Amino acid sequence: MKLLLLSIGTRGDVEPFIYLGELLTSAGHDVVCVFPEQFREITEQTGLRFVSLGPELVDLMHSKEAKAAVGGGGSLLRKVISYLRLAWVTRHLQKEAAFRQRDVIEAEQPDRVVHNFVALYPVLWGLAHDQQTVMISPIPYILHPTHDHAHIGMGEDRGRWINRATYRFALFLGTMGLWMMAGWLGMRAHSMWARGSWKRIHRQLFRNQTVFMVSPSLFARPSYWPPEAHVLGYHARNKKQHWDPSPELLAFMERHADSRILLMTFGSMTNPDPEGKTRMIVETLQEQNQPAILCTSAGGLVEPAEYDHELIHIAEQIPYDWLLDHVHAVVHHGGSGTTHLALKHGCAAMIIPHVIDQYMWNQLVHDSGAGPLGMSIRTFTQQKFATKLTDLMSNDSYKRKAEELAKQMQAEDFRDELLHAIVDGVD
Missing domain, CATH: 3.40.50.2000 (Glycogen Phosphorylase B;)
Known part of the structure; x- marks a missing residue:
């Protein structure tokens, strides 16, 4: 056919x-x-x-x-x-x-x-x-x-x-x-x-x-x-088959092998102030001493001129099907694919919705018990983000629920x- x-x-x-x-x-x-x-x-x-x-x-x-x-x-x-x-x-x-x-x-x-x-x-x-x-x-x-x-x-x-x-x-x-x-x-x-x-x-x-x-x-x-x-x-295709992690990424992973690493990405979404949003996020990560990987992707996040390279690793794109096996939780825009992948890999999640269905996925992830209810990109503030990030990374019930969902989805x-x-x- x-x-x-x-x-x-x-x-x-x-x-x-x-x-x-x-x-x-x-x-x-x-x-x-x-x-x-x-x-x-x-x-x-x-x-x-x-x-x-x-x-x-x-x-x-x-x-x-x-x-x-x-x-x-x-x-x-x-x-x-x-x-x-x-x-x-x-x-x-x-x-x-x-x-x-x-x-x-x-x-x-x-x-x-x-x-x-x-x-x-x-x-x-x-x-x-x-x-x-x-x-x-x-x-x-x-x-x-x-x-x-x-x-x-x-x-x-x-x-x-x-x-x-x-x-x-x-x-x-x-x-x-x-x-x-x-x-x-x-x-x-x-x-x-x-x-x-x-x-x-x-x-x-x-x-x-x-x-x-x-x-x-x-x-x-x-x-x-x-x-x-x-x-x-x-359903997702295998994106890591023609990809190898950089030495810098592997060194970051080794350095924080005993920590709860966060992945943060806005995927294909952009916003009116990517520099300002990234600054608030990076400052919060550094204040909380939270190791994190930021994927800049389509430009919703950008690499700042100065940040703690030991604590934060920034890359344009890393295959999620490789990366999600190495992180504790994900903060993301709430696209259908990223939402499914995060949960399928047993990651606690918080969504910062930008448009249409992402608000639905935000509510669904929260209702499932796999993460806190995220704030819209339109109402994003550093104070709100700091409070919710602490909850995401410290509340073990989110991770347990995500791992339960992962078993179901993998079957x-x-x-x-x-x-x-x-x-x-x-x-």
């Missing part, structure tokens, strides 16, 4: 698709990865075939309009207004993205298209190619309603009836966006759009196989979901079910 994997977003949105590419290739399928240009290198390093969607789509995800729409805090009305403003301001890029997705699918002629919730042209393609599309999401609360949580873009639990209303509103926006996309592409002139096309788009969203790549140890699949919706565990193996859902669908 020829499968086209199409994902738009941050690295956390693309990584699950690279894993799927490796899994599907090992099962004998022909795989084409279609991502924004920023992810060419990490895709081609795995030997997968890469087709570029250009760099503009990732730039859109980091625009001030996108951050205002997906950021935490604010009333429900304010969020609705932010989403509508985002749709209006970025409509030209959305239109260009639609044409690029259509063109690559027409050029490749795949047997099946696997896509995420940002790359939605395949939903329209699926109207003429029944049961040949699969949606993938690394986060829950996206499409299928749950009784105890609002849509991921609308906050947390707002009560059962309001929760359902948030999913209906999100579905309305998604359907409206697809209706507009069909107009841009000239699809509404086709005979299949003669009657009931709005309803057909609506139905197609739910006719897709939808795979949530989330650990059931963290999110249990609701019994009232349709059979097309699957919760099939967290999960959904690779066969994942292949079946993508290649064969529901029986």
Whole structure:
């Protein structure tokens, strides 16, 4: 089978698709990865075939309009207004993205298209190619309603009836966006759009196989979901196979072999004042004599001019699947992948959420008992951080709970079910 994997977003949105590419290739399928240009290198390093969607789509995800729409805090009305403003301001890029997705699918002629919730042209393609599309999401609360949580873009639990209303509103926006996309592409002139096309788009969203790549140890699949919706565990590719730790990192580890080491990273997230945030963090670490590794990654943290090199090791990137076996706890931004990996390696965790689903993961980790409730990057202060860091590193119950979750997550193996859902669908 020829499968086209199409994902738009941050690295956390693309990584699950690279894993799927490796899994599907090992099962004998022909795989084409279609991502924004920023992810060419990490895709081609795995030997997968890469087709570029250009760099503009990732730039859109980091625009001030996108951050205002997906950021935490604010009333429900304010969020609705932010989403509508985002749709209006970025409509030209959305239109260009639609044409690029259509063109690559027409050029490749795949047997099946696997896509995420940002790359939605395949939903329209699926109207003429029944049961040949699969949606993938690394986060829950996206499409299928749950009784105890609002849509991921609308906050947390707002009560059962309001929760359902948030999913209906999100579905309305998604359907409206697809209706507009069909107009841009000239699809509404086709005979299949003669009657009931709005309803057909609506139905197609739910006719897709939808795979949530989330650990059931963290999110249990609701019994009232349709059979097309699957919760099939967290999956990550091996990133350390072509990597070796530096002598400086090994020396740091040896120096603090008897200490509780902290890992701190904001991953692919940035903030308006990375220098100021890093200064507050470094000062706190030094005041508490806390050995730590800081990963600067996309620039949310930066290396300061002066700091205690004996106590703090700073690197741009270190594979988490290697590093997490050597640290006691993690402070991070709350991406789905980092959240899963930290817990799967038995690390206590505290999340400093920046946008959308990260607030949900912050609450979930705290509710699980694996760490204190973190503060938003918008309300981050040195005093708050110092208090919560002390709690994270000294409260042994967090580590014990994380290790319990690690045992559960390490026992999960959904690779066969994942292949079946993508290649064969529901029986």
